[in-house]
Amino acid sequence: MPDIPSLADVWRSDLSHLQETAVRREEIYRGNLLHVVKDTVDLAGNMTATREMILHPGAAMVIPVLPDGRVLVEIQHRYPLAETIIEFPAGKVDAGEERFATAQRELREETGFTAGRWAYAGRVALAAAYSDERIDMWLATDLTAGANDLDEGELLELCAAGVEELMQLAQQGVITDSKTLAGLWWLERWQSGKWQPEWR
C-alpha cells in the first residue's frame, strides 16, 4: 500500500496549484429557470480551459419536524428525472432575499406551516461540476398550521413520515434526491445525539 497523505495535512497545505481563475465570460442562455454561461479560466502552469456552468441564486430547504417526531415531506413530479419523488420542502432565494427568509417563506408557501424554532444545518452544493447552486438546510420545529400558497403550476402532495421510515426508503433506493439525502444525514446526526442544533 503506497503512503497516501492524510486529508488533514493536505487540507492545511498550499493548494494554489489547483486554483482556477476567471478570464472572461460568455453568456450562453438566460431562460426562465436556467442561466448558462461559459467561462474561460486560467489553470496553474499556463494552461487555459473553458467551464460551462449554471448560475443559480441559491436555495433553502426545510426539515419540518412535527410534535410527534414525524417530519413533513413532499411528493412532487420532477420532469428532468421523469419521476415522482419524495423530498423536503425547498425553493429558490428571491432577488435580494435574506437566506433565512427564504426558508421561512418556502415552508409557509409549500406546506402552510410556520415554525417557532429554527436551527441551521449547513449547506449543500448540488452539482459542483456545473452549478453554483448551494442550498441552506434548516431544521424547523414548533410548527403551526396555516394555508399554503403554491406557485402556479406547482403541484405537490404534502405528507408526514417517521424518520426511520425515511431512512429505510433511502436505503431501499426510493429516496434519491441529493438535498433530501443530505437532510437525512443531518437528521441521523441529530437523532443519534452527534449534532446539537443551535436553535434560534
Add this chain to the structure above:
Amino acid sequence: MPDIPSLADVWRSDLSHLQETAVRREEIYRGNLLHVVKDTVDLAGNMTATREMILHPGAAMVIPVLPDGRVLVEIQHRYPLAETIIEFPAGKVDAGEERFATAQRELREETGFTAGRWAYAGRVALAAAYSDERIDMWLATDLTAGANDLDEGELLELCAAGVEELMQLAQQGVITDSKTLAGLWWLERWQSGKWQPEWR
C-alpha cells in the same frame, strides 16, 4: 394540528395528477460539458408549462475504503463554486459504458487504485429541478495501488481520511458536496450496522 396524510398512504395512492408529459423539445445549447434543452410539457388539468433542463449521461461515485478503515477522498478546485472542495472520486459515464464499469474506471483513473470487492450503495439524483443526472454510488474495498491516469486539465490531490473525521468536517460545514454527503450517509449506515452491503 391538521390531519396530515401519511407518506405510506399517499405514496401508494394514484399520483397521476402530478404527472408531467413531454410535448416537444427545443435544443438550447450543446457545449462540451452541458447539453441544455427546453421542453414543453402537459400538466394535469389542461395546463402547459416549459421545463429547462440539463441532459447528462449519468455518473458513478466511489467510496474507496483502505485496509486500515480510512477512505480515499480528493481535493479539487470546483470553478462553479469558486472553492476548493473535498469529495469522493466520481466521473461521468462514457458513451455506451456499463455503469459499474464507470465506477471501476473512475477509481483507477483518478486514484490509481483497483478494488477487489464492490458493493452498490444506491443512486443520488443531483439537481431534480433542472438536471437528469443520477450518480451511482459504490463502496470499494480490497484496494490495490497502481498508476492513475487523469484527464488533461484534471488537477486533484488524493488523500486519506478517517470516517469520523469526514463526518466532523461535514458537520462543521467544510464538506458540502451533495454526492459526498450522500456517500457519508451510506458510510454512516454501514458503520452503524444498519446497512449490510451486498459485495460482488
